[in-house]
Amino acid sequence: MKLTNRNGVFIFALVIVAIGATFFTAEVRAQQESWQILRADYGFKNQRNDVTDILKDLVERGGVNGRVAVNNQTMGGDPAVGKEKSLRIFARNRKNEERQFDYNEGRFVEARLFNVRRDDWDDRPVNYGDRDRDRNDWNAFRIVRAYYGVQGRTVNVTDLLRSHVRDGMLNVVVSNSALGGDPAVGADKILIVIYRHQGSEAATFVREGNRLTIP
DSSP, X not given: OOOOHHHHHHHHHHHHHHHHHHHHHHHHHHHHTOOEEEEEEEEETTEEEEOHHHHHHHHHTTTBTTEEEOSTTTTBSOSSTTSOOEEEEEEEOTTSXXXXXXXXXXXXXXXXXXXXXXXXXXXXXTTTTOTTSOHHHHHOOEEEEEEEEETTEEEEOHHHHHTTOBTTBEEEEOSTTTTTSOSSTTSOOEEEEXXXXXXXXXXXXXXXXXXXXXX
């Protein structure tokens, strides 16, 4: 059978539509997986920090423009100086299937893969990420979320830390007395702070007994 130009164009269009449908279906399927983060760590080989709370917080708020950068700033510090680090996410879907997601330092986590939602405590404006926002707000230092304790035994100290901000800076000793009590008696606790400064978000953590100064 002779293939005319019109037939060729029609077949080509069908191929393009089929390819587009395949990618669209794959994206919808990925979103419908609804992967729930079980735990996450960041580092190199056995030099890794537990970043479960930090990652959940960043992902649940949608990251920045839908993505969470994998670097020392967003993951709360550098657990292996000079090494090429990675983020490991251990998650489970609705079918109770478990999977490990791996992201090398410098890559981005697509927040939509992990069932993103905006929580009531998310205080970012609707147009967060727009370039035409007020310049003062863009440069301002803002504590977004803060936890104190150990994994599974943490308290929300966001408002408490905000009250310690002076002249656009937070300077506090991480202790039970400064943070309103001891959420995990006998355990070595850490303070996790997610903050916004100069248009970007970062996270840091400080162990009990040390001083935190940001930005």
